[in-house]
Amino acid sequence: MLTPFAPLVAVDVQSGLLIAGSVVVAILGLLLVVALAKYGALWLQAYMCGADVSLLSLIGMSLRRVKSSTIVTAKIMGTQAGLNIDRQQGMSTARLEAHFLAGGDVMRVLRAIIAAHRADIDLDFDRAAAIDLAGRDVLDAVRTSVSPKVIDCPDPQRGGKTTLSAVARNGVELRTHVRVTVRMDLVQLIGGATEETIIARVGQGIVTAIGSAQTHKQVLGAPDRISKGVLERGLDANTAFEIVSIDIADIGVGENIGARLQTDQAEADTRMARARAEVRRAEAIAWQQEMKARVADRQAKVVFAEAEIPPAIALAFRAGQFYTRRPPRDRKESPANAGISTALPPVVLRGTPGIEAGKTEGGSRG
Numbered sequence: 001m002l003t004p005f006a007p008l009v010a011v012d013v014q015s016g017l018l019i020a021g022s023v024v025v026a027i028l029g030l031l032l033v034v035a036l037a038k039y040g041a042l043w044l045q046a047y048m049c050g051a052d053v054s055l056l057s058l059i060g061m062s063l064r065r066v067k068s069s070t071i072v073t074a075k076i077m078g079t080q081a082g083l084n085i086d087r088q089q090g091m092s093t094a095r096l097e098a099h100f101l102a103g104g105d106v107m108r109v110l111r112a113i114i115a116a117h118r119a120d121i122d123l124d125f126d127r128a129a130a131i132d133l134a135g136r137d138v139l140d141a142v143r144t145s146v147s148p149k150v151i152d153c154p155d156p157q158r159g160g161k162t163t164l165s166a167v168a169r170n171g172v173e174l175r176t177h178v179r180v181t182v183r184m185d186l187v188q189l190i191g192g193a194t195e196e197t198i199i200a201r202v203g204q205g206i207v208t209a210i211g212s213a214q215t216h217k218q219v220l221g222a223p224d225r226i227s228k229g230v231l232e233r234g235l236d237a238n239t240a241f242e243i244v245s246i247d248i249a250d251i252g253v254g255e256n257i258g259a260r261l262q263t264d265q266a267e268a269d270t271r272m273a274r275a276r277a278e279v280r281r282a283e284a285i286a287w288q289q290e291m292k293a294r295v296a297d298r299q300a301k302v303v304f305a306e307a308e309i310p311p312a313i314a315l316a317f318r319a320g321q322f323y324t325r326r327p328p329r330d331r332k333e334s335p336a337n338a339g340i341s342t343a344l345p346p347v348v349l350r351g352t353p354g355i356e357a358g359k360t361e362g363g364s365r366g
Contacts, residue, residue, distance in 0.1 A: 051075035052087070073107070077110050083117065095129075099129045103133070108138060109129055115143070115146070119145070121142065122186075150181050152177070163176060164203050164206055168215055169211070169212075169215070171258015172215070173253070174219055175252045176223075176252075178246060179249045180198060183241065192238060197239055201235040202235060223251055231243065
């Protein structure tokens, strides 16, 4: 059973819904007006250039704190350059935002991709973004790929040296200055060695090539053989560069290292010989002093023995052990030794240490 107030209630509900819908539409219209006021110019610019950037994407960039003008400009540059900006496989707005949020330089990456595209170099967005996030200058890498770079070996700005020193087999030093022309290898740029490795490898190759030459005249006569030999060694392996050419810019003759080394060796041998001679001289002097000491010892023993002779003679006189020596039959006895006999019997003088009477010339007589 319907009440008399039912029509009024239906009218109130419809009015409320209408008012609510109007409020929502007004709010949406207000938001649209604000969005158009803030992002209308960027969206219109992207739309007119076919950059495929929606108004909702611009609002989302603001919420994600992404610089929308940079993304729109990058998309417009890619579109005008003929790059693939497809949302699924190409350089989409989401991928540009991701690179921006990762701390990359979106504009430099786009300029590098456009330059590579113009030079017919295979460089996609993922590789360019990876090179940029790795800390390398991707735009400079593309420029080096298009226009080769010249590297001095050795580099005066790094080591302070202007020439590379190498010695041939005959001992003559050669001082060279090499210029290496390189091209950037974008495939090996991530993880590849830098210029320092190229300089070190080229220097090592030059030193090896000159060191294998018999004489320095061979190198001076044909320096291109050295550069060609170094170039054939594949020094650019696992580096970010491709070596185009190696040129000998300057070469000169230095010192005669071999002669100097021989002179130093001769001086060292002379000092060693003098040292050995000095050792032998010291040994001779020591042996001489030892011999003198032995002679002095023997002389002291002789003096000691001579000092015992007079007491022994006196003891022999007291013992009456001296007898008259009879002269030979063919000689006459002299009156002076007529009563003296010197023939002594073999006797030991006891009580006198170290004294022993010897036998007489004629033997013992009773």
